[in-house]
Amino acid sequence: SGVAYSEVRRPCRLMLLVNPNSGRGQAMSLFATHVQRMLTEAAVTHTLVITEHQNHARELVREADLSQWDALVILSGDGLFFEVVNGLMEREDWEEAIQTPLGILPGGSGNALAASVNHYSGAPALLGEELLVSCGFLLCKGLLCPLDLVSVHLSSGQRLFSFLSLAWGFVADVDIESERYRQAGAVRFLLGTLVRLASLRVYRGRLAFLPAHQEGRTGEKEGESTRGAPASSPALSSSSSSPVSSSPVTSPPDSPNSSFCSSMSCGPTECSSTLRDSSISQDTHGELGFENFVHNNHTTVPPNNSTLHNASNNAIKLLQAAAQSRPLAKGPPDALLPPLEEPVPASWTQVQEEGFILVLAMYQSHLAEDLMAAPEARSQDGCIHLYYVLEGVSRAALLRLFLAMEKGGHMACGCPQLVYRQVRALRLEPLTPQGAITVDGEQVECGAVQAQIHGGLARLVTG
Numbered sequence: 001s002g003v004a005y006s007e008v009r010r011p012c013r014l015m016l017l018v019n020p021n022s023g024r025g026q027a028m029s030l031f032a033t034h035v036q037r038m039l040t041e042a043a044v045t046h047t048l049v050i051t052e053h054q055n056h057a058r059e060l061v062r063e064a065d066l067s068q069w070d071a072l073v074i075l076s077g078d079g080l081f082f083e084v085v086n087g088l089m090e091r092e093d094w095e096e097a098i099q100t101p102l103g104i105l106p107g108g109s110g111n112a113l114a115a116s117v118n119h120y121s122g123a124p125a126l127l128g129e130e131l132l133v134s135c136g137f138l139l140c141k142g143l144l145c146p147l148d149l150v151s152v153h154l155s156s157g158q159r160l161f162s163f164l165s166l167a168w169g170f171v172a173d174v175d176i177e178s179e180r181y182r183q184a185g186a187v188r189f190l191l192g193t194l195v196r197l198a199s200l201r202v203y204r205g206r207l208a209f210l211p212a213h214q215e216g217r218t219g220e221k222e223g224e225s226t227r228g229a230p231a232s233s234p235a236l237s238s239s240s241s242s243p244v245s246s247s248p249v250t251s252p253p254d255s256p257n258s259s260f261c262s263s264m265s266c267g268p269t270e271c272s273s274t275l276r277d278s279s280i281s282q283d284t285h286g287e288l289g290f291e292n293f294v295h296n297n298h299t300t301v302p303p304n305n306s307t308l309h310n311a312s313n314n315a316i317k318l319l320q321a322a323a324q325s326r327p328l329a330k331g332p333p334d335a336l337l338p339p340l341e342e343p344v345p346a347s348w349t350q351v352q353e354e355g356f357i358l359v360l361a362m363y364q365s366h367l368a369e370d371l372m373a374a375p376e377a378r379s380q381d382g383c384i385h386l387y388y389v390l391e392g393v394s395r396a397a398l399l400r401l402f403l404a405m406e407k408g409g410h411m412a413c414g415c416p417q418l419v420y421r422q423v424r425a426l427r428l429e430p431l432t433p434q435g436a437i438t439v440d441g442e443q444v445e446c447g448a449v450q451a452q453i454h455g456g457l458a459r460l461v462t463g
């Protein structure tokens with residue numbers, strides 16, 4: 001059977017990190033109404049850590065004694081999960097630290113990872129508190145699966161680790177602009193999409209990538225792409241029948257109706273062989289290092305002022321990040337990536353077009369609770385699912401794509417400007433200044449960016 005920390009040890013100890021400002025500022029009440037009792041009934045010992053500011057969680061896990069914890073669980077949106085992943089990767093002992101099981105409970109407005117985990121489990125699509133309850137059950141079940149991380153290099157030399165998405169153009173702008181609709185909760189992305197559709201832009205840039213399935217394909221020429229029109233186009237059928245060699249798991253990809261663990265591209269036995277029980281500590285008697293941050297009671301939730309001055313807030317955030325001289329993320333070498341100043345290798349595909357509506361690299365199935373942007377993606381498939389939409393698409397066609405995306409049907413929309421490729425690495429060089437880049441929904445500096453996937457670098461509680 002699959003390895004579950006709940007099978008390995010009871011009671012287990014979770015550090016439950018909550019961002020009280022996430023979403024509509026409701027994470028603490030979600031904890032009180034749903035999560036607390038569920039964990040208590042499942043005999044899961046947990047310590048609540050309420051973050052006090054941005055990057056608080058990142059700093060905490062960077063310094064934490066991880067032997068105290070069987071899992072780090074995030075009750076927030078994807079932003080807090082991003083902090084935890086990067087905090088772990090900034091440690092000297094990153095290789096061991098990043099194997100700490102990570103769990104996600106949706107408490108923010110952008111709950112893409114939680115929606116993905118729910119989807120991988122075979123559960124029907126759920127929203128809001130129903131999604132939270134489903135993820136709570138999966139957490140208590142405690143099955144683990146490897147989680148791919150993508151190493152992202154920015155033009156300043158900064159390196160980040162990403163678990164969800166890299167976006168430029170339309171999607172990135174919606175992500176950032178929709179911050180002002182935060183009080184609307186998850187609906188903020190729909191509002192943002194409609195607003196941005198009304199003022200559609202073309203973003204100029206150069207995009208290149210390393211295809212994931214080069215060897216297995218015959219007749220693939222440089223620049224050839226898979227258009228959105230036929231659902232059974234050659235690259236798609238090829239990609240769904242050839243295993244991904246960089247993934248730590250080598251069994252063939254899933255069939256749609258297979259059970260949970262095999263839907264993660266691995267049978268139960270293989271799953272357990274890729275998991276490392278050794279990081280599950282037997283020592284239960286150490287002191288917690290976080291007394292100052294631990295709140296056992298429901299505390300006053302600070303007012304959510306995120307509706308104010310979002311543009312200037314974003315600029316301030318960027319400046320603060322630069323000024324903090326954060327330790328550089330460590331991690332495995334990116335063997336697929338040449339220096340950003342050098343041209344990409346000949347084995348890469350250079351997209352000929354330079355006018356884009358959006359570029360979206362996904363490594364989980366969901367971009368938001370109600371957007372299944374990459375239906376084929378699994379947490380450990382070793383693949384970046386790269387979508388881009390070229391200029392020339394009409395507003396109506398783009399709206400149709402986003403509506404179809406709720407159920408993952410966008411590739412069947414017959415949109416010739418939509419291209420889907422499975423890749424291992426990519427480089428994007430924006431040629432025009434406007435157009436933000438987001439990594440896991442968080443804005444990063446503009447400029448050239450490149451990335452490569454590392455199969456199964458982390459571990460995710462998937463249930």
Ligand code: ADP
Pocket residue numbers: 019020021022023024050051052053054055056076077078079080081083107108109110111442
């Ligand atoms: P949401 O899905 O609602 O955006 P996130 O978890 O993504 O929720 O958090 C939003 C942002 O808030 C992230 O950039 C995160 O780093 C930051 N953050 C984390 N803790 C706090 C805090 N206590 N106060 C303010 N911002 C925080």
Ligand code: MG
Pocket residue numbers: 077078079080108110441
């Ligand atoms: Mg967020």
